[in-house]
Amino acid sequence: MKKALVVLEKEWLELRLQRALLLATLFLPPLLTTIAIAAFVLVGLVPASGSAGRLPLIPELVGLSPQELSQVLAGRQFSVLFLLVPIFIPSVLASYAIVGEKRERTLEPILATPIETWELLLGKALAALIPALAITLASATVFVAGIVVFAVSAAVRDLIVTPGWILAVLVDTPLLALTGVALIVILSSRVNDPRTAQQISAVLVVPVLGLIFGQLAGVVVLGPGLALGIGVILAFVAAGALWVATRLFQREVILTRWR
Template identity: 30%
Template sequence: MTTQAHTSQLSATRGGINWQRVTAVMRKDWLEVARNKQVIASLVAVPLVFAVLLPAAIILLGGSGILTSTIAGLQGFLDNLPAGVAPSSYTPDQTIVYAVIVYFLAPFFLVIPVMTASITASSSLVGEKERRTIEGLLYTPLSNRELVLAKVLGSMIPAVVLTWLAFVIYTVIVGVLGAPMMGGIFFPTWTWAVLIVLLVPLVGFLATSLIVAVSGRSTTMQGAQGTAMFVVFPILALVIGQATGLMLFNVTVALIAAAILAIADVLAFLLVVAKFQREHIVTKL
């Protein structure tokens, strides 16, 4: 029995991380989120807009001119759309729907993991402070790396899963509503494959790491949530770049962004762990 327990402990701590302790903290955080109906409602709101309302409205109203007058940057995007982006056989209305569904809305899907992570991650340490449970957590055997990793993954995983679910819903709506109008299935594309598989987890990890870092020093959840704007700004730059014709969010742009984000994720996590000070948090209680 002793040998088995020792082997189990060595397996759990492989790579310097005790994954049993990490997953225990993650499960605790998920239960806290599940009990908060206000948080659940907030988590559903953002994907509902991007995965349901926007694609349905674009397909149903794409050629009417209503959307171009209500969605900021959309008319500029259509005016600067490079030739050959959509199949040459498409009508003007079909080209509008194709371009908006495939290209214009792609960067907006990166907002979902950022906003979701901002809601869950901001409550990681700040929420622990408000619930008066942070002191007990800080005195557990978890190392700083394990504690930060648990908080980051505990918020990133729900953000990624929720975004993937939103993508599935988006794909179904585009297929059901768009196929009759477009003459067949035209979505998803390779750009979206890179976005969903690579960019969404990388963006979610970066946003969560930054928010967890600020949560250790913030006294309110709103202050911690404001950190997410640092990740939203580059996403808005992609939207503006498309609207002004500077670039198109294609596979090349997506892969370059993924490479940059991978490096940023590693640096951000190492920096957060290095700057994480339990004594400072305890003295601020």
């Protein structure tokens, strides 16, 4: 375990030295949060004229004023980003940490040390997961605070910050992020470019996008039950992906089978 922390420390040291990567990943959630709150505030300032009564709305939005409706629609669209970002960031960081290391031929000297391969993998996975989840959760908290402060009514707040969304952020996205890291490890055995690994791992956003569009269309309601159900499925998927990843991340396999 001690060596996993040594690996983690080195990964963060390298990350600090990669300004472009740092800007492109870790500053993204705060930036999006700022834009989201600004947009939320602005649509709330639109004068309340006309009526939303004749619009084809999903049942839970019926009866809202135009201001409330604008804020709910804007808030919900932005809230979805907090489900996507924790997939994107760890995949980018892990791809540089693993595929990048493979490309630079630095893996063999590490494997020659007394480190266990699980320690190496754990260190790299944590180095990608911790900052991504921490900054996403921090940004989500700021987003929720912005919603609470600037919502034109309590109904708006309750329709954006739902128990289902909170559970999805707390339970489903970390599991998706974990699956993303495992997928990067699996892809590392075949690709030599971090960007290729990122592009392939982007497939993970597809189910999230399905959830988003389903919710916008009123077909899916992201309640606590659904969020937990998805969490259970994701737990199995993440466990399976990690199992495959650890089988591939062995000295023998890395040195003789990775291409």
